[in-house]
Amino acid sequence: RTARFTLDPAFTVGQVHPRLFGSFVEHLGRCVYTGIYEPTHPMADSEGLRTDVLNLVRELGVTTIRYPGGNFVSGYKWEDSVGPQAERPRRLDLAWHSTESNRFGLSEYIAFLKKLGPQAEPMMAVNLGTRGVAEALELQEYANHPSGTALSDLRAAHGDKEPFGIKLWCLGNEMDGPWQTGHKTAEEYGRIAAETARAMRQIDPSVELVACGSSSQSMPTFAEWEATVLQEAYELVDHISLHAYYEPVDGDLDSFLASAVDMESFIENVVATADHVGARLKSRKKINLSFDEWNVWYLSRWEEHARTIDQSDWPEAPRLLEDNYSVTDAVVFGSLLIALLRHADRVTVACLAQLVNVIAPIMTEPGGPAWRQTTFFPFAQASRHGRGEVLDVRVDSPTYATKKYGETDLLHATAVRAADGTVTVFAVNRSRTEPLPLEVALSGLGLTAVAEHSALADADPDARNTQDAPERVTPHPVEGTALRDGTLTAVLEPLSWNVIRLA
Ligand code: AHR
Numbered sequence: 001r002t003a004r005f006t007l008d009p010a011f012t013v014g015q016v017h018p019r020l021f022g023s024f025v026e027h028l029g030r031c032v033y034t035g036i037y038e039p040t041h042p043m044a045d046s047e048g049l050r051t052d053v054l055n056l057v058r059e060l061g062v063t064t065i066r067y068p069g070g071n072f073v074s075g076y077k078w079e080d081s082v083g084p085q086a087e088r089p090r091r092l093d094l095a096w097h098s099t100e101s102n103r104f105g106l107s108e109y110i111a112f113l114k115k116l117g118p119q120a121e122p123m124m125a126v127n128l129g130t131r132g133v134a135e136a137l138e139l140q141e142y143a144n145h146p147s148g149t150a151l152s153d154l155r156a157a158h159g160d161k162e163p164f165g166i167k168l169w170c171l172g173n174e175m176d177g178p179w180q181t182g183h184k185t186a187e188e189y190g191r192i193a194a195e196t197a198r199a200m201r202q203i204d205p206s207v208e209l210v211a212c213g214s215s216s217q218s219m220p221t222f223a224e225w226e227a228t229v230l231q232e233a234y235e236l237v238d239h240i241s242l243h244a245y246y247e248p249v250d251g252d253l254d255s256f257l258a259s260a261v262d263m264e265s266f267i268e269n270v271v272a273t274a275d276h277v278g279a280r281l282k283s284r285k286k287i288n289l290s291f292d293e294w295n296v297w298y299l300s301r302w303e304e305h306a307r308t309i310d311q312s313d314w315p316e317a318p319r320l321l322e323d324n325y326s327v328t329d330a331v332v333f334g335s336l337l338i339a340l341l342r343h344a345d346r347v348t349v350a351c352l353a354q355l356v357n358v359i360a361p362i363m364t365e366p367g368g369p370a371w372r373q374t375t376f377f378p379f380a381q382a383s384r385h386g387r388g389e390v391l392d393v394r395v396d397s398p399t400y401a402t403k404k405y406g407e408t409d410l411l412h413a414t415a416v417r418a419a420d421g422t423v424t425v426f427a428v429n430r431s432r433t434e435p436l437p438l439e440v441a442l443s444g445l446g447l448t449a450v451a452e453h454s455a456l457a458d459a460d461p462d463a464r465n466t467q468d469a470p471e472r473v474t475p476h477p478v479e480g481t482a483l484r485d486g487t488l489t490a491v492l493e494p495l496s497w498n499v500i501r502l503a
Contacts, residue, residue, distance in 0.1 A: 002437040003397040003411035007423065009444050013390035014345030016416060019168075021383040022064035022123065022351040023057075024293060025109070027072045028096050028358050029320030034366040035356035036112060037104045041367060047111055048104075052370045054115055056362045057355065060376060061383030062116075064168065066123040066292055066351045067109050071095035073173045074129025074181040078139045081105025083158050092314055094181050099314045106143065110164050122164065123210075123292070123351070126196065128172030128189070129182030133196045140169075140203050168208045168349070170292065171196055174215040174243065176225050186225045190232030197236035210239040210290045210349070217244065217266040223273050230277040230287060239290035239349060242270055245297035245359075246332060255404035257430040257495070259332050260339040260412055262405070263294070267343045290349035294336055296329045296375070297321070297359045321358045324466065325373045327458045327473055327495065334378035334456070334497035335428045341382070341414045344390045352379060363467070371470035374463075377456050381475070381499045382426060388418040400431060410436055411492070423447060425500040429492035432461065440488040447502045450488070453481035457496035475499070 025031055034041075036057075039048030068076055072095045080089050080102045088102035113120040124143070126136035138151055143164040145152035152163070174180050175189040184192070193211045200207050211233050214222045226240055244266055246259035267289060274287040302321055325333070340350050356362045361376035397409035413427040423445060429436040454475040463473050481490040481500060492498050 001398040002439050003395060003409075004439045004441070005393050005395045005413065006441040006443065007391050007393070007415050007445060009391070009417065011392040013342065013392055015389055016341065016344045016387055017348040018119065018387070019064045019121070019349040020340055020344060020347065021061055021379070021386075022066065022292070022349060023062040023355040024066040024070070024351040024353040025068070025355050026070035026358065027068050027093065027100055028070060028354070029322065030317050030357040030364070031354050031360070032104045033101070033317035035358075035364055037108065038366065047108065049112055049115060050364065050370065053356060053362060053364060056370055056372065057116055060361060060380050062352070062355065063119050063383075064121045064123045064349060064351065065113060065355065066125065066170065069095065069125060069173055071173060071180060073125040073127050076127045078106060078135070078142070082107060082142070082155070096320060097309050097314060098318060099316045101316060106164075107158060107160050110160070121168065122166045123168040123170065123349070124166045125170035125173055128175060128192055128196060129180055132192060133199050136196050137199055137203065140200055140207075144204060167206070168210070169200065170210045170212070170241065171237070172212050175212045176219055176221055177215045186221060186228035190229040193229060194233040194236050197233055201236065208239070209237040210241050210292065211237040213240040213242050213270060215243050217262060217269065223269060226270060226273045227277055230274055231281070234277055234281050234283060234287065235285065237287070239288050240270060240274055241290045241292050242266055243293035244291070245293070245295055245299055246336070247296060247298045247300060252403055253328065253432065254400065255402045257328070257332055257335070257432070258402045258405045258408040260335040261408060263336055263339040264342065267291070267339070267347060271346050288348040289343075289346050291340060291347050292349060292351040293353040294340070294350060295353050295359050296323070296325065296333050298323050322363070323359050324464050325375045326462045326464050327374055327456065328461045330374035330378055330456055330473070331428055331495050331497050333375045334382075334426070335412045335430070337378055337382045337386075338412050338414045338426050338428060341386055341390055341416065341426065342393070365467055369467065369470065371465055371467065373465055374456065374473045377475050378497050381454070385418075385424040385499060385501060386416045386426065388416050391415040391417055391423070398436070411438065417445070421446060422451070423502045425488070425498070425502070427492060427498045427500065429494060429496050429498070432495050434494055436492040438488075438490045438492055442483070442486050442488060442502070447483060449503050450481050450483050451501040451503045453478040453490060453498065453500045455493055455496045455498045457493040461495050
């Protein structure tokens, strides 16, 4: 059976915010050290940043980059990460059982963003786990105040005369999780988030603030947490965060391929909860969603590893969470991107967790090469072609049975209309065995030609890119896709991520 939908410019979801293509750099494993920063690498620049990695990050098309954590932020002392590098203290990082050298810090993060180009924007998290309002204000003053105060002058003395101009701030990280250092109840967190937000706005009313939502939809406190936190902080924050990671459970690939069903319901449930609080407070304001951690993550492997960690060992930049992604993972990943785009009206920030080496689209070897994982391609293509207005896509699709989500559409799709009128369809065929014929009725869009149909799919769905075979998997062109008399016809390969550009 054929999957179908209609595209009409009169029916839209909303504009895609550039921040939807954000990512995340945490002091975790080798994301920073030997990932983006490796002064002894042959391709390092004068500031120790790997230029091969900078080039790949530019190609990936990331915008906002969240920093410095993650769980790491709940033990973060920002003062340790500024000033002369040789004098910075070494600290225990409880979150990842590592030693933090602080060789890379706030100033280096800002330098990294500047080298990426004007689209790269900071998203800085403050520590509300082991610290509080005062330290958040000090960090804000150090980072953003122009001059003439102790902390802004200290920044200038450290070599950064110009303020960093950080607009977007996260009020802590995953404070609902018992694993978080300084974990809080919703009431405790709601109070400290509200008071931190109120004080940060006293320094600068224009800052944009993200309150912590739930670490996943399956948290026992989910929804009640968001309601309680927003009841306290509704008028003081702009966004509520969502985090979600997916992996196959007990080898159930069919449910894994439908992971976006959970992601879309998570988004819709947080929107409903936030709007309910807004209604209760009789507020005209809408809280937007910051999906500031999302990805495929083989979390159970990390949990297994964590149980075996030698408690007396505190390594520096160990190999942690270095998942190697298959074609199947990339198809699920693409479907998660589709879920975000389908909710672009309310999801106005999203960060792929993470950027380099740690559950990442880019891998590196110390002193060696950098390469693209399979997940690199859907992200780069969505960032490049997914800018503009999301069109409302309601699919009529054949379905398949999944243990977790019941009967699920084989087709998952969205479409984005760029300012120049061209349209890009992003589509995933979830079938592991069958090609999926697709028909799209195009009304009133003035489109006449297929500019490109590219697919990520492989005869071996387990194929991956590795150091030895860095280009084993790349997207390939698809023949036979046609646009005639206002109808697009295509065949989506089994288990495939597709980008169809129409002009
Ligand atoms: O991205 C890895 C970790 O996942 C982050 O540190 C934490 O916020 C989440 O649990």
